[in-house]
Amino acid sequence: MEHDFTTLPARRGTGSSKWESMLEDNPCVASDVVPLSVADMEFLTPEPIKAALHRLIDSTSLGYTDPTEDFFDACIAWQERRHGWTPERSWIVTSPGVVPALYTAVTAFTKPGDGVIVQPPVYYPFFRAVEQTGRTLVENPLLRDGTTWTFDLEGLSEIIRTEHPKAIIISSPHNPVGRVWSEEELRGLLAVCDEGGLTILCDEIHDDLIMPGHTHTTLLKLATPEQASRIVVCTACSKTFSLAGVQCSAIFIPSDDLRKRFLGAYSAQGHFQLNAFAYPALIAAYNECEDWLDELIDVIWGNYLRLRERLDGRLGGLRVHPLEGTYLPWADFSAWGMPADVREAFLHEHAQLYLDSGAVFGEGGEAFERFNIACPAWVLDAALDRLEAAYGSEAFELARQGSDAS
Ligand SMILES: Cc1ncc(COP(=O)(O)O)c(C=O)c1O
CATH class of the missing domain: 3.40.640.10 (Type I PLP-dependent aspartate aminotransferase-like (Major domain))
Structure with missing residues (x-):
């Protein structure tokens, strides 16, 4: 692979909307947790774009x-x-x-x-x-x-x-x-x-x-x-x-x-x-940057296959829907039987997993979570490890029983 799709850019504390909303929810979130929500990417900016912006700053004024x-x-x-x-x-x-x-x-x-x-x-x-x-x-x-x-x-x-x-x-x-x-x-x-x-x-x-x-x-x-x-x-x-x-x-x-x-x-x-x-x-x-984009698509497709392999039909019967376009796979969590707010709180608290709740996308989205997989594969793997561990914990049963009782 010619381009770097494995280095995580340093975005914590830069005002990034995605990172700030995670930190607002949990200021003590572990230092290695990366949010998988808002649709921008956790990849370095392609070199030709950086070079063009440097040229602008170095060679002229900003009127x-x-x-x-x-x-x-x-x-x-x-x-x-x-x-x-x-x-x-x-x-x-x-x-x-x-x-x-x-x-x-x-x-x-x-x-x-x-x-x-x-x-x-x-x-x-x-x-x-x-x-x-x-x-x-x-x-x-x-x-x-x-x-x-x-x-x-x-x-x-x-x-x-x-x-x-x-x-x-x-x-x-x-x-x-x-x-x-x-x-x-x-x-x-x-x-x-x-x-x-x-x-x-x-x-x-x-x-x-x-x-x-x-x-x-x-x-x-x-x-x-x-x-x-x-x-x-x-x-x-x-x-x-x-x-x-x-x-x-x-x-x-x-x-x-x-x-x-x-x-x-x-x-x-x-x-x-x-x-x-x-x-x-x-x-x-x-x-x-066309060659960068072609590589990016391979990386996203690889991440999607990974997500599907690890989640589809697993963890109590989650369903990952086909990804034809975007880098935002759509996963059905209805098998968990939890209202969206309970599911969201469970994912934040016990998996330190920050996705976009399907509920915000309106009718038909309530049982879903939207993953942002435009991130290095190792970041996605770490997030899925946390999800698996949270699903296997006692906290999951407690959250589910709480949902049943409500
Ligand atoms: C469908 C769609 N439209 C628009 C946007 C945002 O557009 P912009 O940042 O150019 O306003 C997004 C960002 O996620 C999107 O998914």
Whole structure:
């Protein structure tokens, strides 16, 4: 392996959201415990990105900075090489993040009170982007069949007929169920969205994190020109290269009208530019780090196989669902028969295991835990050792009996 995926970066005490929330829960957590929650990675930053940021600091000042042509070229070439489609230069709008872009899009394309659909269990800021902007949350939960999940297209059609929503937010690939939607599923979704003329906000932030045997298709590749005029695709280099703290995403908006409205809403929030580090980080990531990404995917896939081998059907009958995309496997803990809060407290207290409780992702997620396996294999092994030991302890039976009694 050419790149270093075994050294743990020193993040304790740096203000890392993931680490701080673990330390807030337990300031005395053992010094070798690594949280496996919030979706950023426990890997060193790729060398070309570090070099680009050093060059920026060493060679110029840090004044107001706009994207250069290199930035747009890098975004377009990346989509061509990795995803087989060619966006136009004029479609690209920058945003400090995909979540801010979703808030901006909801504000720009709908009115207060309008219905906006989300499909739980799903990345929880989707709910907030609807509710905190004064729109009406309309839920169309995913359908589950054993360990696979899909869109409920009949439910969607019914909602469109009866509730007349204006927009839908999609996670593609899906966080947290780990699906990479097939072309057939996406075409089906597009056809149903046509029934209500819905604006589609498609969050493709996990588009580069695709496991062997699967292919991500951007919604814009499948859309007719009419459909594309109602679609916004959100991408970023942040999830792929663990650059969330740099705050740089590229939003593709083919419609001139939607783009104008998006930019109007963006500037009305007082946003104009990204920080000066965002542009060189993205350019280096997309132009120089493809081999790093290919190795990363091997590491994540190896970690997933390890997780599955150690958990699936074990520890009382846990189920690890298939991971098609993302680095966030979704594991069913229903066999433990514990409410989410009891399970969470048990995992924290007795396994020092900090995952994301499935309950935060809404309906259908309550019995699940989301693992973040973008970490060195030895970190994952240590976490699973702690989980096994906690499961085999008396504390597990006590927690379970407490659940039975309640
Ligand atoms: C589906 C999804 N969208 C958006 C984000 C965050 O996007 P950003 O940091 O660019 O706001 C995440 C982070 O985990 C995510 O999983």
